[in-house]
Amino acid sequence: MAWKTQPAPTESAPLRDGDSELVQRAQEGDDGALHDLVDQYADGLFRLAFSLVGNAPDAEDVVQETFLGAFRRLRGFEGRSSVKTWLTRILVRQAARHHRRRSVRRTVPLDVEGRESGAGVETGPTTAEDVTMRMDVEEALGALSTDHREVVVLREMQGMSYAEIAEVLDLPAGTVESRLFRARQHLKELLKGYMP
Amino acid sequence: MKTRDEGQRSLCPHLPQVSAYHDGALEPSAAQALHEHMTRCADCAGELARLRRLSGLLADVPVPAMRPGAMVRMHRAVAATRQRVVVMRLARVLSAAAATILVVCTAWLWVSAQSGQPESWGISSWEAVAVGSIDDTDAEALLAQWIVEDLSRENAHE
8 A cells, every 4th residue: 555654634733842841851850840741731631531431530530640650651751752642652551451440340331421421511512413413423432442442533533643643552554544444444334324 | 135246346445545545644646546546436435425424423522621620630649649759769769778788788797707807806805704604713712702792791780
């Protein structure tokens, strides 16, 4: 397959110059830099975590664990990837670990908890059809395997390129493409009532 | 019912590429070729339409905001973890220093023992007297002296 050598244009925020400086300050023991990193990345990481785990309380826990895990290993960050990619990689692992723990604990579908949490949703649906459709999409997303949900969320909701997803998940780009293809096939099957 | 041939015909070999095309991940030449192919292939064109619909559905998935207080809790947790890290680092430094001192002292004692310096490390003279063996004759003399002194004190009281 003919691959682009450059990452596709994405909606993800580019690495700001100050990011590496913040991490460097944090590595040198500047506590303020740690809190600045939290302020800067918490919202974006929360959106990703919510898409992966399906409810706000668990997403907040995953984000918190992500920061704590990152800061414990701060000296290991060498700047080979962007701060965003580094944090995203940790978050995806934390979310997968969380999902495994929860799967063992109970078998409540992801969407049910999401609705029960009652967290403030940014854009409210306007019709009953919209509500049903969104619930069905959330349910379909929750029905995917962890591997498939990760690639779908990173591509469709985070707007990452295949190269970025490959870096985050530590996979070859070809695997990302094939996994994304299979995940979408599954999603289309689950949502066939909404397909043209 | 579809025959096997009909079923196979419905699966265009270019179908998997449509996903990468949809994501803008193909080289321009490959993307152009697939674009032209899709004008003739209903399967691939339909696949692209479904992928676009799917992306639209996923883009509409509502994302809530973090609950009030979540950021405060996160900052507190980070501060607490930072303190723990500092304490642990200090503990590691102190442990290393203690281990170093222990190793150095052990080595010093071992070297001293090997180099025949026990005289300088021998027990003090008063300890030698205290724990040293007393000649039997001396012991009898001391005992007799003690008895005499004791009797003298009693007589003095009377």
